[in-house]
Amino acid sequence: MKKTVRRILDGLYLAGGIASALCLIGIVTLIVLQIASRNIGFSFRGGPDYAGYAMAAASFLGFAYALNHGAHIRVTLMISAMGRYRYWGEVWCFIVGTAISTVFAWFACKFTYESYRFNDISSGLDATPLWIPQLSMAVGSILLAICFWDNLITLLFTKKPNVIESSITDSGAE
Amino acid sequence: MEQLVAIAVFLGVLFLFLGSGVWVGLSLMGVAYIGIEFIAGRAAGGGMINTIWGASSSWTLTALPLFVWMGEILFRTRLSEDMFKGLSPWMARLPGGLVHTNIVGCTVFAAVSGSSAATLTTVGRMSIPELRRREYPEHMIIGTLAGAATLGLMIPPSLTLIVYGVSINESIRELFIAGVVPGLVLAGMFMAYVAIYSVVSSDYKPKSEPSLAFSEKLKNSAYLIPVLLLVFVVIGSMYFGIASATEAAAFGVLGALVLAAFQGSLTVSSFSESLMGAVRTSAMITLILAGAAFLSLAMGYTGLPRALADWIATMEFTRLELLMALLVFYIILGCFLDGISAVVLTMAIVEPMIREAGIDVIWFGIFVTVVIEMAQITPPIGFNLFVMQGLTNHQMNYIAKAALPMFGIMVLMVFVLIAFPELVTWLPDTIRQ
Numbered sequence A: 001m002k003k004t005v006r007r008i009l010d011g012l013y014l015a016g017g018i019a020s021a022l023c024l025i026g027i028v029t030l031i032v033l034q035i036a037s038r039n040i041g042f043s044f045r046g047g048p049d050y051a052g053y054a055m056a057a058a059s060f061l062g063f064a065y066a067l068n069h070g071a072h073i074r075v076t077l078m079i080s081a082m083g084r085y086r087y088w089g090e091v092w093c094f095i096v097g098t099a100i101s102t103v104f105a106w107f108a109c110k111f112t113y114e115s116y117r118f119n120d121i122s123s124g125l126d127a128t129p130l131w132i133p134q135l136s137m138a139v140g141s142i143l144l145a146i147c148f149w150d151n152l153i154t155l156l157f158t159k160k161p162n163v164i165e166s167s168i169t170d171s172g173a174e
Numbered sequence B: 001m002e003q004l005v006a007i008a009v010f011l012g013v014l015f016l017f018l019g020s021g022v023w024v025g026l027s028l029m030g031v032a033y034i035g036i037e038f039i040a041g042r043a044a045g046g047g048m049i050n051t052i053w054g055a056s057s058s059w060t061l062t063a064l065p066l067f068v069w070m071g072e073i074l075f076r077t078r079l080s081e082d083m084f085k086g087l088s089p090w091m092a093r094l095p096g097g098l099v100h101t102n103i104v105g106c107t108v109f110a111a112v113s114g115s116s117a118a119t120l121t122t123v124g125r126m127s128i129p130e131l132r133r134r135e136y137p138e139h140m141i142i143g144t145l146a147g148a149a150t151l152g153l154m155i156p157p158s159l160t161l162i163v164y165g166v167s168i169n170e171s172i173r174e175l176f177i178a179g180v181v182p183g184l185v186l187a188g189m190f191m192a193y194v195a196i197y198s199v200v201s202s203d204y205k206p207k208s209e210p211s212l213a214f215s216e217k218l219k220n221s222a223y224l225i226p227v228l229l230l231v232f233v234v235i236g237s238m239y240f241g242i243a244s245a246t247e248a249a250a251f252g253v254l255g256a257l258v259l260a261a262f263q264g265s266l267t268v269s270s271f272s273e274s275l276m277g278a279v280r281t282s283a284m285i286t287l288i289l290a291g292a293a294f295l296s297l298a299m300g301y302t303g304l305p306r307a308l309a310d311w312i313a314t315m316e317f318t319r320l321e322l323l324m325a326l327l328v329f330y331i332i333l334g335c336f337l338d339g340i341s342a343v344v345l346t347m348a349i350v351e352p353m354i355r356e357a358g359i360d361v362i363w364f365g366i367f368v369t370v371v372i373e374m375a376q377i378t379p380p381i382g383f384n385l386f387v388m389q390g391l392t393n394h395q396m397n398y399i400a401k402a403a404l405p406m407f408g409i410m411v412l413m414v415f416v417l418i419a420f421p422e423l424v425t426w427l428p429d430t431i432r433q
Helices: A002-040 A047-069 A076-083 A083-117 A131-157 B002-020 B024-039 B045-056 B060-075 B079-091 B099-110 B116-133 B139-151 B159-168 B170-199 B214-239 B245-263 B269-302 B305-315 B321-334 B340-354 B361-376 B383-392 B395-419 B423-433
Strands: none
Touching: A002 A047, A002 A131, A002 B060, A002 B245, A002 B321, A047 A131, A047 B045, A047 B060, A047 B269, A047 B395, A076 A083, A076 B002, A076 B116, A083 B002, A083 B024, A083 B045, A083 B079, A083 B159, A131 B045, A131 B305, B024 B045, B024 B269, B024 B340, B045 B060, B045 B269, B060 B159, B060 B269, B079 B099, B079 B116, B079 B214, B099 B139, B099 B170, B099 B214, B116 B139, B116 B321, B116 B361, B139 B159, B139 B170, B139 B269, B139 B305, B139 B383, B139 B395, B159 B170, B159 B269, B159 B340, B159 B361, B170 B245, B170 B361, B170 B395, B170 B423, B269 B305, B269 B340, B305 B340, B321 B340, B321 B395, B340 B361, B361 B383, B361 B395, B361 B423, B383 B395, B395 B423
16 A cells, blocks of 8 residues: 555656656757748747746656655755754755645645636737646646655655655756 | 844745755745745735746746756767867877866867766766876866866856846846857866976876877867767857857757767667756756745845845945955855855845946856856865765865865956956957947
């Protein structure tokens, strides 16, 4: 039972990551189409807007996946200096993280729903109803919040979070 | 008085979150929420989502994941071997010998990669064992590599400059073009240091290289053609005004895929690994950017940026005094935060300040980049030190000490930039005409 839940949750984060990867491919495709339309002269309206939506989706859907792989940056100076009290430091961090990500998810859903209800339309050339691209923010922020709750509960019960400790060298951040 | 208390509480919570190890992006988001909701006493939710959505769904920002992806693809090719083979025949005769391959290799790779960690690992994977085999002094191998890899941040494409440009709404392409000359000057200064050191020092006795005929050298240089083509596609397309930064990034991704395919290193697993690596890194950066955008909004409510800019105006600091203060500030900040967080976290406050003081924002972007580069090789949080530690198993202290001369050269570079701002502004000015 515990293993099934674990597998489903990890699969969920991975699915977000894969969706995010597809968005990256989508961005490249959109940009190439944009350049082609300019040079060959067919009409492709709103390319930059669609690329922007894909960008947002790529970020939001990847948040939980990145967290689960320990890719999000934090200042670990103090927490590693805490020695055997490190557990309590981690608990504090995950409580704060869980709270913030939950607030974020709540408002993301609320405002995406309002975009839908008031039928907000993009002011760009694409004239997309905004709630459609904003769904990625709602879904991604919920995934992130789930991932935080998951890690907090795992930490409290097993003394270790579910996050894979990644060596800093495989992050290409800087 | 009330405003002062508000600012103190605000900054206090920020330091508490960041210092205790809460993820940077979420810390910024949380502080901003608390600031608006409880200190300013307004509903924060709407502003939060509007700003985060606006900051995340921007066309300009799409350059970021694409350049990250490009670096991830190239990292999985045979580029590092090829670059060493192509460069070493030409470097062998310079005073200082093959240590120059570290610097020139980093400079070339920096022109196709936006990150200094990727530059360090790609160049170092090949050059460290090769240089050790030839008995170059270990501290020179380590020091020059750690220092020169930071050029990845300065020479376009550069993730730091994308993040900076997005934060202050300036053209990424212009920032990229502005970074070219200072990057080359800095590389030249590193090379001069190696040359002088090799002449002055007595412990510099590498094995001599077999001398190659000129035709032989030219033949080896053929290994450099793919990477130089890629540099030309990425930087050339921006320089000649054919492409924006985002479009150059898309060209770069396609070019990198073609290069990998030609080398036979493009497999399904290397493709998907590079893609998922890019997802993780860009999600990490965009979470920070989302948090920072919201924090900027909250900062506006506290009135801190305006107050500071006004204060700077009344104090009538000279340009030099202000820049020195910022230099010290960023070096200290860089000891505890990674470069990207340091830039986005401070821009809400620093931008009005420098605009008030009449400092060119493009120039300031390059200035900040040099300072962030220094932070990469200063303990306790120097990012390149960690990467180098993973690569060589040396102690952090040893690496930091080996890289100290490079730190000195970068400090010198800051003053060169202040004395000759044309180094930065000249190239963007010429393409604007």
